[in-house]
Amino acid sequence: MNSSVRNKLITLIVLALIVVLAFLFGLDNKQQTTTVSTQQRSFPEFTSIALSNSEGVTGQQELTRMDITEHPYQLVNVWASWCGICKTEHAFLLKLHDKGIPIVGLNYRDNTAAAINVLSNDGNPYSKVISDPQGKLALELGVIGTPETYLVDADGQIIKKLLGVINESVWQNELAMYFDGEIG
Template sequence: MLFVPLLIFIGLGYFLWRGLSIDPTELPSARLNQPFPAFELASLTEPSRMMTQDDLKGRPALVNIWATWCPTCKEEHAFLNQLAQQGVTIYGINYKDEPLKAREWLKRYLDPYAEVVLDKDGSLGIDLGVYGAPETYVIDAKGVIRYRHVGAVDAVVWKDLKAVMDQIEAEGAS
């Protein structure tokens, strides 16, 4: 009976120590190394055209979840434009947003996206396991999710994303 408080203290100390060693920015993705989830949603730029996961296939690319209501998305947008100018293929998923505002945003801040999927009700985001905007995925040419980043893409994050894309390119060449 005398050692019960000591055992409880040791057990609690272990769980607290373990919790401190976990990186809170590293969120697991159930979709990692699996095909991009199936969807059929309208294009933001051509509302009469329906898009599917097949529209994202063909070459390694980034898939960026964004919204006009997201201040961090605005922070990363200029960098995404730089990447697009360098030839990086970026697909956008406009997440839980108003289409008119999103189209105005792309006119005002420029459009880095090869295609933009309108996910107005967030159903695709739910299938992807999106926690919020922005999130960026790296997909290979077959549409398989190879990497996930939660938060803004900047020069530091781009190094990790580029390393994954380079690895995909190298695997495709061999």
């Protein structure tokens, strides 16, 4: 192989590596970015079975929209055991739970045993978990992917939709005011 061909081949390989690395970097940043949109719509009416109760014991408790409107404001967090980004968010949700923030989980297109296993091993930040194995409720909500979180008021109105991870920054900038009594 002459040096001209070798140099072109090396240049091509280096350029391909740069493109792949740029793509991976962009993908990672997109997954860590949270998009917030203001909503003016009702949370859909639904009837579903609870994945587990707050003690993590499976049961046949039926849940409806009334179960997610018990507080002036609550979060409905769409998650799944197979969602890697949800694992990133989980520790922060546990902190919110410990502060008394009401969070309802919507377990999206998941294996029941795997979801219960995650909650048993990693802690359960949810007061209730709606089981949505076929994703019907998620479809009605307009879920694009996991994690997504909805701020829902006592009237069942969706105030905000957050697509991506909730962390301290997102919490302080977008949600904390609703739970600190600043908005009423």
